[in-house]
Amino acid sequence: MxxxxxxxxxxxxxxxxxxxxxxxxxxxxxxxxxxxxxxxxxxxxxxxxxxxxxxxxxxxxxxxxxxxxxxxxxxxxxxxxxxxxxxxxxxxxxxxxxxxxxxxxxxxxxxxxxxxxxxxxxxxxxxxxxxxxxxxxxxxxxxxxxxxxxxxxxxxxxxxxxxxxxxxxxxxxxxxxxxxxxxxxxxxxxxxxxxxxxxxxxxxxxxxxxxxxxxxxxxxxxxxxxxxxxxxxVGSPRMNLISGLCDRGLFTSESGIKSIVKNIGPKKTVLGIRPEEILLVPAVEADFMATIEIVELLGPRAIVTLQVASEHLTAIVNTSDMGSIQEGLEVGVKFRKDRTHLFDEKTQVRL
Amino acid sequence: MRKRESSWGILSKLIITFSFIIVAAPLLWVLLASFKTGSDLNDPTLVTFTPTSENWKKVFSSGIFQSAGRSAFVGVITVAISIVLGSMGAYSISRYKTGKSLTRFGILAAQVLPPAVLVFPFLDLAYRLRLSDTLVAVIAAHLSFVLPVVTWFLIGFFDAAPKEVEEQALVDGLDRFAAFRKVVLPQVAPGMGAAAIFGFVLSWNDLFYALILAPGNAATLPVRIAGFNTFRGVELGAMCAAILVSVVPVLIASFFIQRRLVRGISGGAVKF
CATH class of the missing domain: 3.40.50.300 (P-loop containing nucleotide triphosphate hydrolases)
Structure with missing residues (x-):
């Protein structure tokens, strides 16, 4: 020892x-x-x-x-x-x-x-x-x-x-x-x-x-x-990384992905979100809308690939919560509060 | 496609059969000739004849077994030295790239040198060291071509032995030389066996060095065979019998190494 x-x-x-x-x-x-x-x-x-x-x-x-x-x-x-x-x-x-x-x-x-x-x-x-x-x-x-x-x-x-x-x-x-x-x-x-x-x-x-x-x-x-x-x-499926602009607590990407984040900016950043922290919600509660591209069933959970304009997001959803989710459908999306990570776009270091 | 493949098959069989006949026919002829009388030998194509044991009697009384013994002794000593030094050399070349490609090239280049270039310096040296007509001189000369071949042959086997096993032995508490002996050598044992037999055959078959360095009392088997070419002409029958005495051990050895030899050669780095 x-x-x-x-x-x-x-x-x-x-x-x-x-x-x-x-x-x-x-x-x-x-x-x-x-x-x-x-x-x-x-x-x-x-x-x-x-x-x-x-x-x-x-x-x-x-x-x-x-x-x-x-x-x-x-x-x-x-x-x-x-x-x-x-x-x-x-x-x-x-x-x-x-x-x-x-x-x-x-x-x-x-x-x-x-x-x-x-x-x-x-x-x-x-x-x-x-x-x-x-x-x-x-x-x-x-x-x-x-x-x-x-x-x-x-x-x-x-x-x-x-x-x-x-x-x-x-x-x-x-x-x-x-x-x-x-x-x-x-x-x-x-x-x-x-x-x-x-x-x-x-x-x-x-x-x-x-x-x-x-x-x-x-x-x-x-x-x-x-x-x-x-x-x-670290983590599988990998964390989603999205480039965009962070301005006084609001992150927006070119493709239209939005989320409330830390009060930083205005600054070019990369937003990170783990697949299990992406929530599929009714349109009224959503921060932005996305199309369900592919659903991969793993048993108790499913990997759902979402498309937002040219951007792809990977989400993990409990099979029991899937409800009416199917490929081709448009859904509301929201990132779980305080679960987003922000990185400097230039240095790629955590902010 | 199938039809073409099978015609390739037939062709390859034909080529192999043809090659076999080319190789085997002289041996068969030698076998027959060893039982022929002098007059029967005048007709090389004669197949049916009354066999005689005269040739064999002459050969057996000519001291051929002493010569065979000397050849075996020379072969065993040459191979033993070659294996001990060659395995260490090959290991070093394989693991540590000793001398880079120059070493590998040098070993091969030495093989290209005609024996005639080396033999007279050897003779001169043997004479000065009072070693002419001794087996020591023959062994020394044989080492000059058996050792490089054995080394070259073994490089490929060391290349194929996983490095981790040796590293494991180092971690497990052995020093480098102990790891080499206890862990690396056992891995290349099959290669060493093949190299040993191959080297032995090279030494066993050598006439040139032995004839010049030890033509008299220390004559090896090939020298003894050449001795049937007398001033009264070639004693062909007896020579054929002697040739068979020399060939049979080689045939047996070849049978045992053929598979390993092929594996060694096809394994990559082993080329002659």
């Missing part, structure tokens, strides 16, 4: 800046998720903690110990890779105890730990098999088993669930969360999937172009995104 800190960490590949002046503290025992589009530097950041990438400049420390120039084996970490990276020539049991034996542990003592881990992950019946005889989900469990066999200071996960099918991914997600709560080991998890990031993290860090855009609890980031990138990256 340990804190991981980055001080002014920079990573360059030739002239390409992968991580730009990173100052970061990952809290002890917390599940931190690094999320962002591919090429944002999240995996590089993780690999720098592991010692698999050199740091161009700056200091990384684990548990107050400067590990910047230590070999991976001396950092007291364990890691799970996207493709599981199991040792194909070893059995499941040998895979799991590998980190124990590699550090000079006794085979006899390792057996006890092996049984505990196998039981925890429900793979006791697979121990004598070779990795290639296992399904993807089972391989994943073995990889996790190997990571937790030792009690390292930090767990590192590099998109461990992205090779699994959707159903298994959700199951393993819950399981990972349960394990981490149980073991209380500082965990750093990298994913490009914002949903995974939202569900898993105690602390969520959104990265782009080698920089941290926002760090906070998932709910904070969802409710108060710092800029339009975070706003549209």
């Amino acid at each position: 340990a804190k991981v800190t980055f001080e002014k960490v920079v990573k360059k590949y030739g002239n390409v800046l992968a991580v730009d002046d990173l100052n970061l503290e990952l809290e002890d025992g917390k599940f931190t998720v690094l999320v962002g589009p591919s090429g944002c530097g999240k995996t590089t950041t993780l690999r720098m903690i592991a010692g698999l990438e050199d740091v161009t400049s700056g200091i990384i420390s684990i548990d107050k110990l400067d590990v910047t120039s230590l070999e991976p084996k001396d950092r007291d970490i364990s890691m799970v890779f996207q493709n599981y990276a199991l040792y194909a020539h070893l059995t499941v049991a040998e895979n799991i105890i590998f980190p124990l034996l590699a550090r000079g542990g006794k085979r006899v003592e390792a057996q006890g730990r092996l049984q505990e881990v196998a039981k925890m992950l429900n793979i006791s019946h697979l121990l004598e098999r070779k990795p290639k005889e296992l399904s993807g989900g089972q391989q994943q469990r073995v990889a996790i088993g190997r990571a937790i066999a030792r009690a390292p200071k930090v767990f590192l996960f590099d998109e461990p669930l992205s090779n699994l099918d959707a159903k298994l991914r959700v199951e393993m997600r819950t399981e990972l969360l349960r394990l981490q709560r149980q073991l209380k080991t500082t965990t750093v998890y990298v994913t490009h999937d914002q949903e995974e990031a939202m569900t898993l993290s105690d602390v969520m860090i959104v990265m782009k172009d080698g920089k941290i855009l926002q760090k906070g609890s998932p709910i904070d980031i969802y409710e108060y995104p710092n800029d339009t990138f975070v706003a549209s990256f």
Whole structure:
């Protein structure tokens, strides 16, 4: 269990800046998720903690110990890779105890730990098999088993669930969360999937172009995104972003979308509104009118695409509230009060 | 479309059959010739004849097995050194792009050099080191072409081995060399097996270096075979029997490596 800190960490590949002046503290025992589009530097950041990438400049420390120039084996970490990276020539049991034996542990003592881990992950019946005889989900469990066999200071996960099918991914997600709560080991998890990031993290860090855009609890980031990138990256379906003019509390777009907002302006802004905060109302209560273009039924809820002149809005509506809603109909629209976000059009930063 | 495909099928079968005959016919002829008497050999097309075991007796009493043993020894030592050094070299070239494309080019370029350019410097060197007519000289010469081929062959296998497994081993507590031995090498074991057999065959078949560096007491199998070309003329029957002694192990080896060889070559970076 340990804190991981980055001080002014920079990573360059030739002239390409992968991580730009990173100052970061990952809290002890917390599940931190690094999320962002591919090429944002999240995996590089993780690999720098592991010692698999050199740091161009700056200091990384684990548990107050400067590990910047230590070999991976001396950092007291364990890691799970996207493709599981199991040792194909070893059995499941040998895979799991590998980190124990590699550090000079006794085979006899390792057996006890092996049984505990196998039981925890429900793979006791697979121990004598070779990795290639296992399904993807089972391989994943073995990889996790190997990571937790030792009690390292930090767990590192590099998109461990992205090779699994959707159903298994959700199951393993819950399981990972349960394990981490149980073991209380500082965990750093990298994913490009914002949903995974939202569900898993105690602390969520959104990265782009080698920089941290926002760090906070998932709910904070969802409710108060710092800029339009975070706003549209987090949440599914994405937040609607509409350009327009904000003048003393009234926002108006060229296409005719209107809403009462914060008393700012006059200023060119981008208005953000989450799909679930768009209300379909009778014409008399509406701020503006829209045409229902497409209705996608998801079960209890439906995604409704609205058209306002050349602009499209995505709304989520409870199926029970749908009433007479159908494609082609004109409806009144209103944004839920105090749920709009305003961003500066030029800087894209929250106002 | 179907009809065209099947005519392609027939054509390809014809080509394969034809190629097989071209390759197999001389071997068959050698087999028959090894049982022919001197006079029967005067008619190369003769198929029906009374077989004789004279040629085989002569070959067996000529010390051919000692020579075969020497060839095997040379092959095994050459391959062992090539595999140890070649695997480390190939790993370095594959992972760290050591020397960039110059290294890869250099390895190939060395293959283009005709043996005649190298053999006399080798001979001179062997003479000065008092190693002429020893197997050490032959092994050293064989390393000059087996080691690059084995290295080149293995690069492709290291390229194909996932980097993460090695990184996992580093995180799990091994240093680089231990990770290489315990985790990376097992992944390329099939490639190393194929490379070993391939390298062995190259060494086993070499006449040129062996003939010049060790023509006497340390004669290897190909040198012994060439020895049937005497000052009284070619002892063709005996030579054919000796050729078969040399060919059969290679045939068996080829049978075992063919699949891996094809996979290695089609796998990408392995080209000769």
